[in-house]
Amino acid sequence: MAPAAAPTNDVHTDDLVVAFDAFVKAAKRSRARAEGADGGTLTSSQADLLAPLLECEPAGLGLRALARLAGIAAPTATRMVDGLQERGLVTRRRDPDDGRAVLIALTADGEDALRERRAQLLARRRAMFELLTPSERRAAARVLSRLTSAFEGS
Template sequence: MTPRRRQELDADDLATVLEEFIRSFIRLPSAERHTFTTLSVLHTLTHRGPMRLTALTTTEQITQPAVTQLVDRLERDGLVERRPDPDDRRAVLVQVTPAGARIVHTRRRDRVDRLARLAETLTPEERHAIGAALPALARMAALMDDER
């Protein structure tokens, strides 16, 4: 989809372009293959720190049984570990292990490398336009996080 060139923001065009970009972006080749939910949990724990299972059900938008099963598998694979919550010894926190964090960082490095190669094929004007849009896109992402 090539959006129409204009100055005002068309939310439909924005949604369409972002959906296509994100669909391709999350599927960029990586040496290690994991499900989207697995990668999302690892990313969340890497960037937000240890969390309770109940918090993960909210951030990942999956059921309690599903997150429990996923964390069990990730723990078996050595990608996360459970620790007692220092604020409430009855509760458990899930935290990413160095192996889990390495997956997140490797995928990010792969994506940055891929985006850099793609950006080289754009015109200087296109690269400038994307760069100029980054602060507004970052603000929109923050607003979306605030709404949750």
């Protein structure tokens, strides 16, 4: 008889939808500002592609593994590696154990670029989070964990 689901919940859900939307927009603007400012040597896509290489030096990884970890198609990874290799940030060598495969590894310059990019990102986030009070930070960490679960379950 009652007209379906609790309206109280919907109000809270929609408040959250609005807050989430504002948050996404602010995050986007902030990122745009930051990328315009520093103009680092690596784009986000390139950093995502190279990140797994930090954890498997110096052997390197196959191109297909790299593509899969970055969530892109193999030909895309080939092209990106071409560019990064020309710039001296990665090396390509044949896998001695499998003549089909290629092993991609970071050069010292590539590792520097990647670590520098990470440090900048971390510094920006820390600076931002320092604007919150300690108890707000604790609450934010809890809430973000819950939202992460919600994303994964949706």
